[in-house]
Amino acid sequence: MPSMVRSAPRAVLSAGLAALVVCTVLVTVSALAFPLGYSPARPTWPGAPTLLGWAHFDAGWYAHIATQGYSYTPGQQSPVAFFPLYPLVLRGLGLLHVDTFLAGMLVTMVSGLGALYVFTQWARTRADEEAARNAGLLLAFYPFAFFLYGAMYSDALFLLLVIAAFLLLERGQLGFAVLLAAVATAARPVATCCTSGRRLVSPSRS
Numbered sequence: 001m002p003s004m005v006r007s008a009p010r011a012v013l014s015a016g017l018a019a020l021v022v023c024t025v026l027v028t029v030s031a032l033a034f035p036l037g038y039s040p041a042r043p044t045w046p047g048a049p050t051l052l053g054w055a056h057f058d059a060g061w062y063a064h065i066a067t068q069g070y071s072y073t074p075g076q077q078s079p080v081a082f083f084p085l086y087p088l089v090l091r092g093l094g095l096l097h098v099d100t101f102l103a104g105m106l107v108t109m110v111s112g113l114g115a116l117y118v119f120t121q122w123a124r125t126r127a128d129e130e131a132a133r134n135a136g137l138l139l140a141f142y143p144f145a146f147f148l149y150g151a152m153y154s155d156a157l158f159l160l161l162v163i164a165a166f167l168l169l170e171r172g173q174l175g176f177a178v179l180l181a182a183v184a185t186a187a188r189p190v191a192t193c194c195t196s197g198r199r200l201v202s203p204s205r206s
Helices: 008-033 048-054 059-068 085-094 100-124 129-141 143-148 155-170 174-184
Strands: none
Touching: 008 048, 008 100, 008 129, 008 143, 048 100, 059 085, 059 100, 085 100, 085 155, 100 129, 100 143, 100 155, 129 143, 143 155, 155 174
């Protein structure tokens, strides 16, 4: 009789979807309860509270870069501190007439769930099914995983790319692994050390 137990990646993805729904409800309720809270997003569509909950602080800089590009004024805060990949993706969706803040939320949600799935797949190359599932669940419910479920920051996209690079490396696809690692360096400053050539060396196997 075939086992009815779901595979580790599917179980973790289901948990991630549940966490995404819970976090989205919480930030939406928070935005409704505190309508004057800071958010650079001020959309008028019916789902506005959801965007107002997920788009805060640096989301404004990402939106600025996506819509107006980089600029620099001496003595003032400017967007030059932010890496270009995430706003480039938002700009691409903007060409399809997707609201910039909505695009940011959706890119984070998709990237975050993708990161959970790919991480669990990678964990299966290092441990058994149960350990891989537990590792994925720990990532899904880690407190700072909140930033993988809709917050308009580049963390989720960065994490997806880096883990995917290591998974491809484990599978012997060095060229694609290096390509994804190179793309990841445009997502966040820490990517330049996480995906350095020294790290992208497949461990020797007996």
